[in-house]
Amino acid sequence: MATVSFTIFRGNSPDTGAFETYSTETDEGMVVLDAVHKIQAEQANDLSVRWNCKAGKCGSCSAEINGMPKLMCMTRLSDLPLDKPVLLQPMKAFPLIKDLVTNVSWNFDVKKKIKKFKPRPPDNTDGTWRIAQEDVDRVQEFRKCIECFLCQDVCHVLREHRMHDQFIGPRFLVYSAALEMHPLDTEDRLPDLKNSEGIGLCNITKCCTAVCPEEIHITDNAIIPLKERVVDRFYDPWHWFLRLFKKS
């Protein structure tokens, strides 16, 4: 079919790396990752690209396609303008390893610091719980997350302001929401969200929601409800008054 050009970032440092353009034959239905694989196999064997399932389920092949954070395996060439080269760059919010691959280990470190799931005692003597489907539905939206970290990549608190040490990012606000709204969970994560995890730094521009390949309503369904809980607990005058009263 048509020959398409791809301009791909190559190198292991943003300073010394450079863009290289490759042309390759494309076929009907091809996604960006197919083209990258073809280039890797035929023209640049040492091209670095991270991928696994090629079915939009594992969230490994995150990159910036024409400047937009996307999964390469779910972006079809037919949805891109092909009259000029397709621009492929690694995610900008994370340190570069090489070519299209970044070091996302910060995300794994952040997750480890969030208080883990702590269920209430089982409802039944056989150790099981009874849970209504409605209570499951709400959390299942968050549990769809494939940890592609595109929301982290697009979030300006991380991307521009580099506040990785003060803000856990949309992915882990979703993760926290999944735990806080889990029908069995009894842990309290609100003080951490307010203090060390920086929920106040999010100013709900909804960029994260816009790039989520799982179409999770990150801002509306996860972050805003968490913000409301934090506000209710720590800033509501009535709660504040009650706390004073309790202390005395």
Next chain:
Amino acid sequence: MNTYDTFDYDVLVIGAGGAGLRAAIEASAHGVTVGLICKSLLGKAHTVMAEGGVAAALSNVDERDNWKVHFTDTMRGGQYLNNWRMAELHAKEAPDRVRELEAWGALFDRTKDGKILQRNFGGHKYPRLAHVGDRTGLEMIRTLQDHGIHQGVSVHMEFTIISLLKSGDRVSGALGYDRERGRFNVFRSKAVVLATGGVGRAYKITSNSWEYTGDGHSLAYRAGAELIDMEFLQFHPTGMVWPPSVQGILVTEGVRGEGGILLNKEGRRFMFDDIPDLYRNQTADNEEEGWRYTQGDRNARRPPELLTRDHVARCIVREIKAGRGSPHGGVFLDISWIKEKIPNAAEVIKKKLPSMYHQFKKLADIDITKEPMEVGPTTHYMMGGIRVDADTQMSTVPGLFAAGECAAGLHGANRLGGNSLSDLLVFGKRAGEYAALFAKEHGFEKVDDTKVKSIVGESLQPFGRANGENPFQVQYDLQDMMQDLVGIVRNEAEMQQAVTELKKLQERAQNVKVVGNREYNGGWHTALDLQNLLTVSEAIALAALQRKESRGAHFREDYPSKDDQNGKFNSVVRITADGQMEIRKDSLPEIREDLKQIIAELK
């Protein structure tokens, strides 16, 4: 030359899908130090792609279900080649392993009274699969991952093991490199658990991710362990066929479980045309009964679309070969037809099969609530693998354990859908437990430095070759060859040819060239993976040649029938002292009397 760092762990778990994570969690719970090696990032392993559900006789939806029925279904599905003890343990322990996930945070879909919901699946007599829509694997791996990171397990991400290390007969560690920088590391350990998954990347059309290159099979084989049943490779009946770039991507059996039907281009529901005797009593003889079954009518029998995968795949191949296939060389799978039966069909489909809806919409411009999908068989699951003791999961090499897809025995000649997620929980736990016990009774061994240097040197050879071949090209040629010559329908001549071709590919693999440096180098990774792919391909071809009958997933057009006189054996593959692959037959162990009776009663 290469210096290397050394890590010491009582138990080293290689592979971080469901089985590896479950093993690591269990070993850690027994108070030993645990290292966990992920070939990719944590939480990305192939378990993430499992869709339909995890099989366990919880009897939440149908109280007639129990471990005996699950055991019998598993044995029947495996054409009685299964390791009966594994099938027994699996059926008995799966319910507890599923409930345990809930205590760790997993949220399965619910019944009306708030219990874990279970769905119908091929070969399971009652609704048995606990599930979360069609993303059960993601729920499972994330639950295990999020629980596991708090259990004191040391995780090494994007790390590939290239060789096991031995001390005498016993396994004493492993050698590998980090994919990011290409630095070598030695892991000393008292016990090793292999949980590396399958071999699908030896084939062109596969539902498997790039990681599935038979690493565990090959590592164990080279360490002297026996592999069994390698001829039994499952081709899932429903993979995507169009557009070309998505060929092989899985379409869950859950589509059929929710009422989806298979049609040829004439609109005929061809699955009714051939129902095996072993399943005749359990299969609907009209479409109406089949529909009622999928809607939970306890008196209805299953529609023929929910026969075992080996059979459904062959029926699809038959239709395609007879010229009754769909435009792009598959058949039609239709779930949209249920709108004739229920009012809010589109919503039900999106609710029950969200990933499938998304996948077809996004990748093929097909709205599955309105039109049929085109599907065809795709390489999916390796029933064969490392021979293990049923109770402890230890291989024939002391200190080397295996669990999940890379281990063999549970599934016999054909695996039932849903039995692999339960397999990896049940036997992942057992492997972790017994590896920890083994580690407590043994010490660390000294690493043979010369040996390490020689393996490292060998793995770096492709960098020095001026005129070598492109490793990707060798891999493509291997995949084409295996697809054509050792695929769903096999015969003597083609497989003999495959054995010859494999020798040539082996030579070519010895002469591949890698460009660039060791940092995240796809060419180098492929060059090293090739050795494993070639090893498992040879094992598949030899075992398939040896089995002169058709049984389960292994179908030979030159021996199209099952041969119970001569077919009841395990194929055993092993490396000889001079490095050749040797194959033999071991007769099946006698089934325990009480289990025999259960099978007879539930026939």
